[in-house]
Amino acid sequence: MDRYIPPVGRWKLARRTQQMTHSALRELLKVAERPDMISFAGGLPSPDALPLARVAEVTQRILHAEAIGALQYGPSEGYMPLREAIAERFTRNGSPVRASQVLITTGSQQALDLVARVLIDQGSRVLVETPTYLGAVQAFSQYEPSFEQLASDADGLIPELLSPAQLHDVRLLYTQPNFQNPTGRRLPLDRRRQLAQLALETGLLVLEDDPYGDLVYEGGPLPPIHSMAPDAVVYLGSFSKILAPGLRVGYLVAPEALMIKLVQAKQASDLHTAGLTQRIAHQLFTEGFLEPHLHALRARYREQCKVMLTSLGLHMPLGVTWTRPEGGMFLWVTLPPQLNALDLFDAAMQAGVAFVPGAAFYAVEPRHNTLRLSFTTSTPEQIRRGIETLGRLVTARLSGLS
Structure with a gap:
């Protein structure tokens, strides 16, 4: 028997809509990207690394030379x-x-x-x-x-x-x-x-x-x-x-x-x-732009990743582990099993720091003591302050459970 699909207004939705869900990450980013927030949540390129001037120049050139084909x-x-x-x-x-x-x-x-x-x-x-x-x-x-x-x-x-x-x-x-x-x-x-x-x-x-x-x-x-x-x-x-x-x-x-x-x-x-x-x-x-652009991008993200790894080592208590990526935008933190990253997330947001709880990244059998950090959109100083805050919150929670 087909599963019951509740109507929306006067309309009955297709069964497949029951499989459609909001992206937990996109919903979170609506809050996490506030100007006053240190955000390790979004997997976004650094705003300072976007090739704004080059894109503007190339766009003008394309519209001048082949506007009809482009549009x-x-x-x-x-x-x-x-x-x-x-x-x-x-x-x-x-x-x-x-x-x-x-x-x-x-x-x-x-x-x-x-x-x-x-x-x-x-x-x-x-x-x-x-x-x-x-x-x-x-x-x-x-x-x-x-x-x-x-x-x-x-x-x-x-x-x-x-x-x-x-x-x-x-x-x-x-x-x-x-x-x-x-x-x-x-x-x-x-x-x-x-x-x-x-x-x-x-x-x-x-x-x-x-x-x-x-x-x-x-x-x-x-x-x-x-x-x-x-x-x-x-x-x-x-x-x-x-x-x-x-x-x-x-x-x-x-x-x-x-x-x-x-x-x-x-x-x-x-x-x-x-x-x-x-x-x-x-x-x-x-046009020869990409390789030097990538070189600068890698240098920027390498330094930001290094700062985050160093800060984790300084501020996270025993029992917390994390990956040491050789590239990309993310690292993964595993908390002691008695902690739930979603509880930590609520406290972190109140303290002005955002991350993504890890349970959303499991297709089945989520692990709730995990979280994702992105290092690409924060300055080194923001990374240091944000990780210090997270470390203090994790330590407090572990102390409260002991």
């Missing part, structure tokens, strides 16, 4: 010069890709939705890390999958614990191998190889979401899983974290047989991504 309808697959540039970068880095395998999306969040729409039916088994990216869970959930959390440790998911039987009839395995949101951890090279081999041997489709791979501070880049099993991997990329999220330009790289259906889903969704912002992204991506 007219465009192909669903995306602006061809941008697709070619993305394919060329993959190929140059040792993972041959054709432009026909690249689909430009309205942010990587749309890419998650398109893949889910094409691959997930009600009850489909979907494997995710523990914890995993909240936005992916939200995108997948409306198609009513059956989530299964994978055994994971400080380095990420553990491929050797996946058996062929466990992978039977799985629609996809979702992973963020580079500086994962929320934990900041990075999947080691040997595990990438193991996962790629599993995908090739079993027919598993791996959805490799990589918005943070260019933000590497220590250890150098690692090859994407896509480079090891291109016919078994859909790769998602984004310009949001390295250029500007307001452009809403992301992309996916997929086997051509799957691309046919992804393009059809894109056409049904929004026809095409905005032509103007695609051209802006293309100019910034290809």
Whole structure:
């Protein structure tokens, strides 16, 4: 029997709306981004790092030279010069890709939705890390999958614990191998190889979401899983974290047989991504701007991450642990099991500090003694003061329970 769907006003909603929920993070940010708040909550680029002048200059140039093309309808697959540039970068880095395998999306969040729409039916088994990216869970959930959390440790998911039987009839395995949101951890090279081999041997489709791979501070880049099993991997990329999220330009790289259906889903969704912002992204991506911009971005975030790690070491009591990311925007804090991060969140907000409680990042079986911190939008001094405040609150709670 179908579940009862209560009407809204005079209208009866579709059953799938029961799977739609507010993003806990987006709701939290409405409060956490107050001017008087030290916010470690949002996974946002630093406002001081946004290329405002360059975007303004490039936009004016595009509107002068090709305004009609930029403002007219465009192909669903995306602006061809941008697709070619993305394919060329993959190929140059040792993972041959054709432009026909690249689909430009309205942010990587749309890419998650398109893949889910094409691959997930009600009850489909979907494997995710523990914890995993909240936005992916939200995108997948409306198609009513059956989530299964994978055994994971400080380095990420553990491929050797996946058996062929466990992978039977799985629609996809979702992973963020580079500086994962929320934990900041990075999947080691040997595990990438193991996962790629599993995908090739079993027919598993791996959805490799990589918005943070260019933000590497220590250890150098690692090859994407896509480079090891291109016919078994859909790769998602984004310009949001390295250029500007307001452009809403992301992309996916997929086997051509799957691309046919992804393009059809894109056409049904929004026809095409905005032509103007695609051209802006293309100019910034290809005119020699990106590499020096990334160099400055990495230096900024490396220092902010270092300050946060040092501050945690100074102010957090025994029993609190945290990750030590080599890149990205986040680190993950685990409190003693008797503490609930949601209780700490309420006290922290009253003290003028915001973070994200970690339970929202679990597809099933949330752990309530975890939290996510972002270090990218706060100054070093704000980081020091904010972590000192959090440390004092955690210490007080532990003392109250002893």
